[in-house]
Amino acid sequence: MGNKGDEEMGLYAIGDLHLHFQAEVKARGQLTDPAWKDHERLFRQNCEALIGPEDTLLLAGDHSWGKNLEECAADLQYIMDLPGRKILLRGNHDMFWDAKKTPALNARFQGQLAFLQNNYYVYGDYALVGTKGFTFEGPFYLDRKGRLMGWDEQAEAHARRIVERESARLRLSLEAAKGAGYQKLILFLHYPPTNILEKDSPFTALAEAYGVEQVFYAHCHGEARFHDSILGMKNGIRYSLVSGDYLRWRPMKILD
Ligand SMILES: [Fe+2]
Ligand SMILES: [Fe+2]
DSSP, X not given: OOOTTOTTOOEEEEBOOOBOSSSOOSOGGGGOSGGGTTHHHHXXXXXXXXXXXXXXXXXXXXXXXXXXXXXXXXXXXXXXXXSSEEEEEOOTTOTTOOGGGHHHHHHHTTTTOEEESSSOEEETTEEEEEEOOOOOOOOEEEXXXXXXXXXXXXXXXXXXXXXXXXXXXXXXXXXXXXXXTOOEEEEEESSOSSOTTOSOOXXXXXXXXXXXSEEEEOOOOSGGGTTSSOOEEETXXXXXXXXXXXXXXXXXXXXO
């Protein structure tokens, strides 16, 4: 790991696999788009064509519909069977993963899956940092002309607490990497760094304060949501969406 001279290495990212080899899918509506047809097969084929044993695949959350580890077993096995080193980030649907129990998950899947939470992983001379993130997604109240009149204040206050908790977790990850001497940082979030009303957030502020080079996020799936947040360069940082259907199930290569 971290062998900079190795020309064979590649770092790839994608999110929102929403696997359900075992679990009943409650929110079927999300998966009716043709982009989801046979997506497990297409994604595995793309991984097998692109990713070698020396490569790293960062999966940016919403791995499985299962509610606990037992219901996720087949989904996690599918992920373990993909080529390369797999690093997982927590998504809002990942009920099997209690953030506080990440060390237990890392012990249980040692050598097979790596779970990114309050820690970091090394890729070349980069540290890969991240957390689930969060952003207030409404309800927003619009008038007849579609103008914003307000929003659910209770939901917004609740969201603000989660954003605070997630920023603290992100700071732990950033500090761990910086403390170990890593200057070059790539940040992964499951949620977009901002909602459609925001220009910045505690997550963009942290990315800027720590000199992160690139931010990757997922969660926005379905074409209507692909432009919910920052895409491209902002204040010297490149932001990219890597949700699975946005990438048509082809992992994005983000570093050689
Ligand atoms: Fe998702
Ligand atoms: Fe999500």
